[in-house]
Each structure stands twice: as C-alpha cells, then as structure tokens.
Amino acid sequence: MEYLSEFITIALVHLVAVASPGPDFAIIVRYSVNHGRRIAMYASVGVGLGILLHVAYSLVGLSVVIKTTPWLYNTICYLSAAYLLYLAVGALRSKPGNSSANISTDSKVTSVTPKKALINGFLTNGLNPKATLFFLSLFTAFINVDTPTAVKAFYGIYLAVATGLWFCMLSYLLSTSGVVNLIGDKGYWLDRFMGVVLVGLAVRLVTL
Template sequence: MLSMEYASEFLTIALVHLVAVASPGPDFAIVVRNSVSYGRRIAMYTSVGIGLGILLHVAYSLVGLSVVIKTTPWLYSTISYLSAAYLLYLAWGALRAGPSDSAATVASAGQRPMISPRKALISGFLTNGLNPKATLFFLSLFTAIISIDTPIMVKSLYGLYLAVATGTWFCFLSYLLSTSKVARLIGDKGYWLDRLMGVVLVALAIRLVTL
C-alpha cells in the first residue's frame, strides 16, 4: 500500500492518466479495428499488449532515458518515423477491408480471417511502445508530477498501476465493442468502421511526422 505521503501524487497521476487513456489515439484506433475485424478475444490480447507497452515507457523513464529521447532530436525523430511507418502498415490492412463473400463470415459480423493471439499482443505492444506521444506523456509525468525524491520502488508501483489501468480500460472497450448489441448494430457493414479506423491511423501517422 502507498503511504499517505504519496497518496496525493498517486491521485494526480491517476486523474491525468484517465484523461490521457480516454483520448482517441493509435491505441484506441487499433483496439476498435481489431474488435470489429477479429472479435473480442483478439481485441483483448491487443489490449493486454498495449498495457505491456506502458511498461516499456515506465522502464526508460525510471532510468531517465525519456529525457534523453526528448532532448536528442534525431532519436526522437527516428522513433516518430518508426511509429508512423507502423501505423501506416496497420492502416493499409484496415483500408483494404471489404464486404465478405462468405455467408459464415457475414454471420460473424463481417470478420476477416483470424490473426493469432501472439500477433495481436505484439500489435498492441508496438502500437503503444512506438508512440512518441506516450514518450512525452511519461516525460511530463516523471519530471513535472512525480517528485524527484519519490523512491524508485514507489515510482515502479505507479508504473505498474498505469500499465494495469491502461490494459483494463482497453479490455473494457473491447468488451463493449464486441457485445451482441454492438455486433448487430455493426452487422455486415463493419468493414466501413474498419476503413474509418484506417483513415484515422493514416491521420495519426501524418500528425506524428509533421508536428
């Protein structure tokens, strides 16, 4: 348990994280896409991968690498371009989505051939882990909100909470998107939502390399 000394700090972190995780971004787009295209199970694995990606940001923030990344322009640019390239790769698959010719597939809300849980997990991890906006978030978190005097063990607990909370949020989103009512609403036109997420991913990729 965190002592009262760090309770206010933790509450601030939790509130800032709630706003950040609820804001639409690459993580949101890939979870929506995988929920529509592959169903709840794959979306859940994607969500767990996103949560694991948070641990990567926490790890380099704890050792001060987030400051190095931000203050080294070529390194930050490299991460931005890698992230944009990966988002465009995901967008290409989403934009190619179309109506299924298979009656069985139509019956399962227009899903495409299933991807493996491992691939879904890696997809979520890379989407979050390569996101330079997450780097900025953790840079501000570990420099402006979390005191330099806060013990590294407490900071690690903060990071663990952020990873679990992020994964839980996106698992909840995956559940909502794959409920029977939502599935019926999407029906066999789900590929249009998939294409929309593709457009969103392209826009996010462009934004990464132009800001």
C-alpha cells in the same frame, strides 16, 4: 499514505490521457470490429505491456535523453508513423466478407493470431512518441524527484494494468451483441474508417 495525493493525481491524469483517441484506441476498435473480442483483448494486454516500456526508460532518465536528442526523437516518430501506416493498409483493405458482425463475438476465424495481436498492441503503444512525451511530463512534473524508485515502479505497474483493463473493457463493449447488431454487415466500413484515422495519425507524427 505519504504518496496518496501524488498517486491520485497520476491516476486522474492517466485517465484523461488513456480516454483520448489515439493509435491505441484505433487499433482496439479495429480488432474488436474485424477480429472479435478475443483478439481485441490480446491487443489490449499488449497495449498495457507497452506502458511498461515507457516506464522503464523513464525510471532511468532515458525519456529526457530521447526528448533532448532531436535525431533520436525524430527516428522514433518516423518508425511509429511507418508502423501506423502498415496497420492502416490492413484496415483499408478490409472487405465485406471480413466483417465480424455475422460471427460470434467470442470467437471467429481470423488471420490475426493472439500472439500477433499482443505484439501489435505492444508495438503500437511502445513506438508512440506521444506516450514518450506523456511519461516525460509525468515523471518530471507530477512525480516528486524524491519519490523512491520502488514507489515510481508501483505507479508504472498501475498505469500498465489500468491501461490494459481500460482497453479490455473497450474491447468487450465494442464486441457485445448489441453493438455488433448495430454495425450489421457494414462493419468493414468502420474498419476502413479506422484505417483512415491511422493514416491521419501517421501523417501528423511526421509533420508536427
């Protein structure tokens, strides 16, 4: 109970952060619409696992090193931007025949394997410099320096699980029959829109 108030603060801050639109949100929307619920769920798990990467280097203080070493931080920004552009190209090339609206929400024939979706979700979050800044502030401003490492590790596991569950829920909601019927055979336009969003996020990373 000693760290309950600290945990509640972290949970609330995380809720606001994870609900904010970003690369993770864009890729989950794209997979849900274009590849179905199953693939989107794998990508969601990958996003959650990506959180563990940020937690790991935050626990050993590397987040501070990344932030205070301009060339290293810039390198991460450019790598992230390049990866987002790679994802955007695939989304922008979406065609009417790729829409999942006419196929079961639970399974569909797709070129994206569960393993690829998992890796893409992990890389999307793991290469996101905004997540680096979030965990930098989290572990310096909200978590007491005297908090035991084991407790910090528990916080990190919670954040990873909560993130994965949040995007799994989003994947489920976006691939329900009601949403699919609403989208109809125009699902590829939403996929293309997500591609534009990814391009915008990539440009923002290298221009800010």
